[in-house]
Amino acid sequence: MSIAPYAADFADRHIGVTASADIERMLAQLGFPSVEALVDAAVPADIRVDRPLDLPAPLSEQGALARLREMADRNVLKTQMIGQGFSGTITPPIVLRKVLENPAWYTAYTPYQPEISQGRLEALLNFQTMVSDLTALPIANASLLDESSAAAEAVLLMRRANRAQGSAKTVVDANLFPQTIAVIRGRAEALGFEVEVADLSRGLPEGDMSGIVLQQPGDDGAVVDHTAIIAAAKERGAMVTVVADLLALTLITPPGEQGADIAVGNTQRFGVPLFFGGPHAAYMAIRAGLERSMPGRLVGVSKDDAGTPAYRLALQTREQHIRREKATSNICTAQALLAITASMYAVYHGPEGLKAIAERTHAHARTLAAALTAAGIELARSEFFDTVVARVPGRAERVIADAEAAGINLRRIDADTVGVSTDETTTAEIIATVAGVFGASVAETVAEGDYGFAPGLVRESDYLTHPIFHSVRSETQMLRYLRRLSGRDLALDRTMIPLGSCTMKLNSTAEMEAISWPEFAGIHPYAPEHQTAGWRELIADLEGRLVEITGYAGISLQPNAGSQGEYAGLLAIRGYHRGNGDAQRDVCLIPASAHGTNAASAVLAGMRVVVVKNTDAGAIDLDDLDAKIAEHRDALAAIMITYPSTYGLYDVDVREVCDRVHAAGGQVYIDGANMNALVGLAKPGEFGGDVSHLNLHKTFAIPHGGGGPGVGPVAVAEHLLPHLPGDPTGSAVAASSGTGDTVAVRDGIPVVATLFGSAGVLPISWAYIAMLGADGLTRATRHALLGANYIASRLRDHFPVLFTGESGLVAHECILDLRELTAKTGVTAEDVAKRLIDFGFHAPTLAFPVAGTLMVEPTESEDLGELERFIEAMIAIRREIDQVAAGDFPLLESPLRRAPHTAAAVVSSDWDRPYPVEQAAFPVPSLRVDKYFPPVGRIDGAHGDRNLVCSCPAPEAFEG
Numbered sequence: 001m002s003i004a005p006y007a008a009d010f011a012d013r014h015i016g017v018t019a020s021a022d023i024e025r026m027l028a029q030l031g032f033p034s035v036e037a038l039v040d041a042a043v044p045a046d047i048r049v050d051r052p053l054d055l056p057a058p059l060s061e062q063g064a065l066a067r068l069r070e071m072a073d074r075n076v077l078k079t080q081m082i083g084q085g086f087s088g089t090i091t092p093p094i095v096l097r098k099v100l101e102n103p104a105w106y107t108a109y110t111p112y113q114p115e116i117s118q119g120r121l122e123a124l125l126n127f128q129t130m131v132s133d134l135t136a137l138p139i140a141n142a143s144l145l146d147e148s149s150a151a152a153e154a155v156l157l158m159r160r161a162n163r164a165q166g167s168a169k170t171v172v173d174a175n176l177f178p179q180t181i182a183v184i185r186g187r188a189e190a191l192g193f194e195v196e197v198a199d200l201s202r203g204l205p206e207g208d209m210s211g212i213v214l215q216q217p218g219d220d221g222a223v224v225d226h227t228a229i230i231a232a233a234k235e236r237g238a239m240v241t242v243v244a245d246l247l248a249l250t251l252i253t254p255p256g257e258q259g260a261d262i263a264v265g266n267t268q269r270f271g272v273p274l275f276f277g278g279p280h281a282a283y284m285a286i287r288a289g290l291e292r293s294m295p296g297r298l299v300g301v302s303k304d305d306a307g308t309p310a311y312r313l314a315l316q317t318r319e320q321h322i323r324r325e326k327a328t329s330n331i332c333t334a335q336a337l338l339a340i341t342a343s344m345y346a347v348y349h350g351p352e353g354l355k356a357i358a359e360r361t362h363a364h365a366r367t368l369a370a371a372l373t374a375a376g377i378e379l380a381r382s383e384f385f386d387t388v389v390a391r392v393p394g395r396a397e398r399v400i401a402d403a404e405a406a407g408i409n410l411r412r413i414d415a416d417t418v419g420v421s422t423d424e425t426t427t428a429e430i431i432a433t434v435a436g437v438f439g440a441s442v443a444e445t446v447a448e449g450d451y452g453f454a455p456g457l458v459r460e461s462d463y464l465t466h467p468i469f470h471s472v473r474s475e476t477q478m479l480r481y482l483r484r485l486s487g488r489d490l491a492l493d494r495t496m497i498p499l500g501s502c503t504m505k506l507n508s509t510a511e512m513e514a515i516s517w518p519e520f521a522g523i524h525p526y527a528p529e530h531q532t533a534g535w536r537e538l539i540a541d542l543e544g545r546l547v548e549i550t551g552y553a554g555i556s557l558q559p560n561a562g563s564q565g566e567y568a569g570l571l572a573i574r575g576y577h578r579g580n581g582d583a584q585r586d587v588c589l590i591p592a593s594a595h596g597t598n599a600a601s602a603v604l605a606g607m608r609v610v611v612v613k614n615t616d617a618g619a620i621d622l623d624d625l626d627a628k629i630a631e632h633r634d635a636l637a638a639i640m641i642t643y644p645s646t647y648g649l650y651d652v653d654v655r656e657v658c659d660r661v662h663a664a665g666g667q668v669y670i671d672g673a674n675m676n677a678l679v680g681l682a683k684p685g686e687f688g689g690d691v692s693h694l695n696l697h698k699t700f701a702i703p704h705g706g707g708g709p710g711v712g713p714v715a716v717a718e719h720l721l722p723h724l725p726g727d728p729t730g731s732a733v734a735a736s737s738g739t740g741d742t743v744a745v746r747d748g749i750p751v752v753a754t755l756f757g758s759a760g761v762l763p764i765s766w767a768y769i770a771m772l773g774a775d776g777l778t779r780a781t782r783h784a785l786l787g788a789n790y791i792a793s794r795l796r797d798h799f800p801v802l803f804t805g806e807s808g809l810v811a812h813e814c815i816l817d818l819r820e821l822t823a824k825t826g827v828t829a830e831d832v833a834k835r836l837i838d839f840g841f842h843a844p845t846l847a848f849p850v851a852g853t854l855m856v857e858p859t860e861s862e863d864l865g866e867l868e869r870f871i872e873a874m875i876a877i878r879r880e881i882d883q884v885a886a887g888d889f890p891l892l893e894s895p896l897r898r899a900p901h902t903a904a905a906v907v908s909s910d911w912d913r914p915y916p917v918e919q920a921a922f923p924v925p926s927l928r929v930d931k932y933f934p935p936v937g938r939i940d941g942a943h944g945d946r947n948l949v950c951s952c953p954a955p956e957a958f959e960g
């Protein structure tokens with residue numbers, strides 16, 4: 001069957017404003033004859049590229065899907081029994097279609113505006129409750145980036161929280177997965193602290209320790225009673241982290257009951273596809289008292305202005321936005337969508353269902369173990385949950401090859417040892433086949449519910465007792481629960497989300513489609529290379545395109561968020577200086593305007609942060625730069641600049657800044673999160689950068705997922721290539737899949753558990769680039785500038801635009817300055833953000849990078865009608881500010897301060913506010929038809945932090 005070429009260019013679908021009349025209207029407002037002329041005026045000439053991007057011709061949606069299908073078909077799908085932290089699982093179809101593939105969930109932003117995020121906050125609170133129950137630790141966060149980096153975060157948390165011995169070594173049990181040990185070692189190397197890997201089954205080593213890390217079950221599958229070693233560690237003043245498998249914890253005594261302070265792990269096997277390694281939500285649970293040192297997002301319960309319980313992010317003052325280099329971690333984007341998926345898996349199955357899955361998984365493993373033992377094969381451990389490790393001297397390759405021929409992947413541990421891990425998808429036939437390849441046969445089947453580990457280790461405590469894990473059983477209930485939650489939220493499927501610096505553009509359906517194809521989603525990250533040719537082709541091709549777009553020499557897709565790209569990029573700089581014998585170079589210059597992750601990442605990479613001033617016009621202050629360079633000349637490692645800057649400006653001096661830092665021996669890190677203002681126009685690798693990270697979940701169309709997943713590839717110039725992140729398992733070799741699509745493997749410090757990080761979502765960015773092509777990508781950038789400048793120009797008379805370049809233009813975003821109005825009337829930027837909810841809008845970025853302002857980034861995907869709707873709302877809000885100024889109503893009783901208005905508030909029969917109820921609910925006429933009511937009114941943040949509740953509250957809390 002041949003596919004008819006689709007007539008319309010995909011760029012015309014991706015870009016919102018395409019009608020020439022609309023473009024002309026916008027240009028007339030701005031006083032330019034063409035979009036090109038606008039761009040020429042806005043972007044400094046000395047950074048512009050002089051040739052179009054060298055990319056393959058654009059594909060139609062059908063063409064891109066056909067290419068993706070070809071690549072998918074080059075992957076070989078097997079039954080995955082490799083284990084090692086990644087298990088087969090069944091995503092309930094309703095969760096796949098109604099969450100993972102549903103734009104109402106995947107296009108949402110991180111819930112910083114809690115009133116329009118109650119649905120996803122509830123789902124994330126369910127996640128926290130699930131983790132907290134299963135680990136038996138009272139507080140759990142709403143996801144970390146992956147298991148290995150979560151373990152590294154736990155190590156750092158123990159060092160922060162252990163007052164007496166925080167600077168002492170960390171002891172890691174040798175029975176952790178090798179990838180986790182590698183990531184922990186990498187963090188330790190960067191920060192210069194000691195990690196000792198020891199066999200803790202023989203007791204604790206000598207010396208002071210800040211903490212120890214154990215794993216349950218272990219790398220060799222062992223289920224071990226950790227009570228004694230935990231008690232011994234605490235006796236010696238060390239803290240304890242256990243890396244634990246949540247499914248195993250439905251049967252095994254949880255870490256919290258054995259005395260652990262912290263538990264971390266992966267929730268992938270709760271219904272999230274293998275995705276060739278990610279994205280998956282990692283978790284962290286802690287004992288009480290550690291919450292202020294915990295990394296990552298924490299959902300808490302507070303109340304709104306009517307006293308109704310309401311969810312919000314708690315203790316945000318720990319995070320890098322506020323704490324910068326003193327933050328508890330650099331994590332910003334996490335894994336919200338995957339955490340929501342895992343939580344819905346638990347809601348769907350309930351505790352009985354999860355336990356039944358665990359018992360079945362365990363019984364299959366025991367059946368296999370019995371068959372192997374009967375055949376005289378020695379097992380490494382007799383007490384295990386789902387992983388049987390068999391000794392087959394000299395025969396491992398043979399057994400694994402035979403299993404592969406039978407359609408099953410097993411784990412090669414070494415030449416004499418094979419691992420087999422069972423999971424939710426395992427069947428009796430699969431066990432019989434596996435037994436067969438070992439030369440054994442199944443004589444008797446172990447009954448479910450009969451446990452093969454010490455009775456003292458069998459879990460007795462309840463879990464998932466909250467009604468939410470019992471009340472949603474039928475598919476109809478589940479369908480409505482998911483709809484009810486998503487209906488409470490504003491995502492891109494309802495409104496533009498004009499968040500500056502976040503680039504909330506279209507995530508097209510064709511881009512999304514391939515990610516759940518089994519030939520992509522069902523591949524284990526440690527599957528043999530000859531089974532992953534399609535993945536490698538896609539990855540190599542995407543790498544090549546991103547290298548062309550950025551002007552660097554090479555790129556690593558391993559970092560699974562922008563923050564991790566920063567960390568990896570700074571580690572590359574660190575490695576380079578060390579390689580040159582310049583280990584003393586540890587100062588990282590960071591402008592005051594930078595994103596909080598920059599400073600937090602620099603600290604994690606072992607650098608000292610020195611702040612460089614910005615001028616009043618928003619540029620980097622060259623005099624201050626010179627002073628800081630002079631002061632730190634011999635210690636200068638790097639400068640981290642965002643381009644265009646976080647002020648939405650193309651700093652005209654950027655080449656000069658790069659030259660001065662280079663002249664002093666420093667490296668230039670260009671934060672590429674704002675790449676949406678550069679693609680096709682300028683390349684950071686050509687105007688002075690040595691390294692940049694990109695945010696594929698901003699510029700390259702991966703959806704934000706309500707707070708993740710993300711991909712933060714790190715691109716570098718030639719001299720930094722050897723320092724790109726390496727393979728955390730240490731086993732990969734550069735592999736050609738036969739068509740020249742070679743993926744290079746480097747030797748730098750790995751940052752997450754798998755070579756390609758969140759590979760599973762890379763088809764989205766691949767499709768985005770493939771469908772837009774060089775011309776479409778460049779047009780998208782131009783239109784991002786057009787939209788932002790149009791908004792700035794239309795709103796300028798109502799709200800001052802904080803920074804503009806010498807041309808009077810902004811880049812792809814603009815900052816609306818409320819400070820003068822606030823001084824005059826008391827109306828704050830936050831009031832405006834909350835009032836926008838009543839107009840059905842998600843607020844722009846609030847208070848970043850300048851307190852008291854709103855940063856607006858419309859992106860190229862918004863049409864003129866939507867831009868006008870936003871402008872109309874902002875002008876109406878400005879009129880209300882004037883009403884406050886004129887004394888029409890007092891600030892505290894104004895529609896601004898009382899915003900947002902719930903349905904309950906406006907239908908109340910005792911409406912007694914000094915403004916009409918119609919103005920509250922329908923401030924512009926179009927809202928009479930299409931109205932979003934937030935489920936709660938303005939939320940009291942301080943109350944939630946004072947009274948921390950981070951698991952599902954009792955249902956009575958919501959009554960009355």
Ligand SMILES: *Cc1c(COP(=O)(O)O)cnc(C)c1O
Pocket residue numbers: 331332333501502561562563564595597598642646671673674695710712
């Ligand atoms: C979004 C952003 C980051 C952080 O990216 P995450 O993926 O959230 O970690 C860093 N710098 C800038 C300028 C950003 O806008």
